[in-house]
Amino acid sequence: MNASTLMPAPRPREIEAEARPIDNGWLQWVAENKLRNCAMESMLQTMTAAGLSRAESEAAIVRMDSDPAYLAAKRYQQMQRKFESVLANQQKLWESSPHYGRVEKRSHVPRDEFIERYVRGSRPLVLTEAARDWPARTRWSPQDLKTRFGHLDVEIQAERNADANYEQNKLEHRRTVRLGSFVDQVLAGGATNDYYLTANNEVLRRPEFAPLLKDIGTLPEICDPAQLAQRSSFWFGPAGTRTPLHHDTLMLMHTQIVGRKRWRFISPLETPKLYNHFRVYSPIDLDAPDLVRHPDFASVKVLEVIVEPGETMFLPLGWWHQVTSLDVSLSFSYSNLAIPNDFTYVNAEIHNW
Numbered sequence: 001m002n003a004s005t006l007m008p009a010p011r012p013r014e015i016e017a018e019a020r021p022i023d024n025g026w027l028q029w030v031a032e033n034k035l036r037n038c039a040m041e042s043m044l045q046t047m048t049a050a051g052l053s054r055a056e057s058e059a060a061i062v063r064m065d066s067d068p069a070y071l072a073a074k075r076y077q078q079m080q081r082k083f084e085s086v087l088a089n090q091q092k093l094w095e096s097s098p099h100y101g102r103v104e105k106r107s108h109v110p111r112d113e114f115i116e117r118y119v120r121g122s123r124p125l126v127l128t129e130a131a132r133d134w135p136a137r138t139r140w141s142p143q144d145l146k147t148r149f150g151h152l153d154v155e156i157q158a159e160r161n162a163d164a165n166y167e168q169n170k171l172e173h174r175r176t177v178r179l180g181s182f183v184d185q186v187l188a189g190g191a192t193n194d195y196y197l198t199a200n201n202e203v204l205r206r207p208e209f210a211p212l213l214k215d216i217g218t219l220p221e222i223c224d225p226a227q228l229a230q231r232s233s234f235w236f237g238p239a240g241t242r243t244p245l246h247h248d249t250l251m252l253m254h255t256q257i258v259g260r261k262r263w264r265f266i267s268p269l270e271t272p273k274l275y276n277h278f279r280v281y282s283p284i285d286l287d288a289p290d291l292v293r294h295p296d297f298a299s300v301k302v303l304e305v306i307v308e309p310g311e312t313m314f315l316p317l318g319w320w321h322q323v324t325s326l327d328v329s330l331s332f333s334y335s336n337l338a339i340p341n342d343f344t345y346v347n348a349e350i351h352n353w
């Protein structure tokens with residue numbers, strides 16, 4: 001944990017003529033910043049700038065050292081630090097492999113090796129031939145979508161450019177559009193992140209879209225075909241879509257049918273350095289990490305691979321990923337692994353960090 005980053009001050013108010021009281025909001029702020037090892041002087045600067053008396057602020061900071069609630073928090077913090085060091089040591093071992101920085105591409109992996117090396121061994125992998133007999137590979141195109149399904153309404157994500165947290169707020173970005181018009185918009189609109197038909201659309205659960213599933217051929221040996229309709233998703237959008245850094249709560253395959261995507265990955269063992277204070281999301285943008293706000297990210301190793309048309313990305317459990325479309329893209333993801341693939345994560349919900 002960085003020693004000098006201050007938490008934002010509580011509830012900004014206009015500075016009043018008289019010194020503001022050190023209320024519970026400020027006491028919590030003092031406790032949190034002491035837990036983050038912030039220096040007394042930097043805390044005092046923030047407190048006095050907000051209109052608090054310097055003498056009272058200093059006394060509150062000193063008193064905190066014997067506050068029973070603060071002492072209890074310190075014990076929990078120590079346990080958390082221990083757990084973090086366990087993860088950090090394990091990550092160090094993973095990174096000591098000369099192969100760690102490279103996402104493997106392989107044409108075929110036998111089932112047992114797949115489970116041992118990639119599922120249990122927790123390694124991202126690109127299967128280059130897993131979709132070789134899929135009719136989708138020759139059939140699917142934006143024009144084909146329009147011809148076969150253009151008259152149907154679908155749910156997309158829209159007006160994303162106006163909202164820095166478009167993925168976290170995805171329910172607010174749902175719009176229903178005619179698929180044919182959306183195809184036209186994608187083809188004419190050029191590179192943009194403003195609109196994207198993502199997995200949220202659930203089109204594959206609708207009988208009208210069942211022909212799409214017929215275009216899926218042999219699945220990797222590890223998958224259960226009987227579960228495909230229930231556990232698959234369809235993605236379509238322009239070049240330039242960006243799915244921000246997050247982790248999923250299961251393992252999945254993602255087959256690129258049209259266009260390329262750039263996938264970047266971070267090990268689940270690096271979670272303590274990703275400021276994961278809201279559900280499965282990290283506020284870090286891998287294209288422009290802000291090391292002043294997120295200094296712990298500085299030592300995080302990012303893996304990268306470009307997934308080409310016809311290739312299938314395997315995403316092991318809990319790996320963080322940020323995904324960018326490099327071209328107009330059509331892809332198909334599925335989580336119907338024939339091994340246990342439902343996991344429980346205790347979600348972080350600390351909204352005001």
Ligand SMILES: O=C(O)CCC(=O)C(=O)O
Nearest residue numbers: 235242243248321323333
């Ligand atoms: O393809 C994308 O834009 C994102 C895919 C993804 O993040 C996922 O399936 O979890």
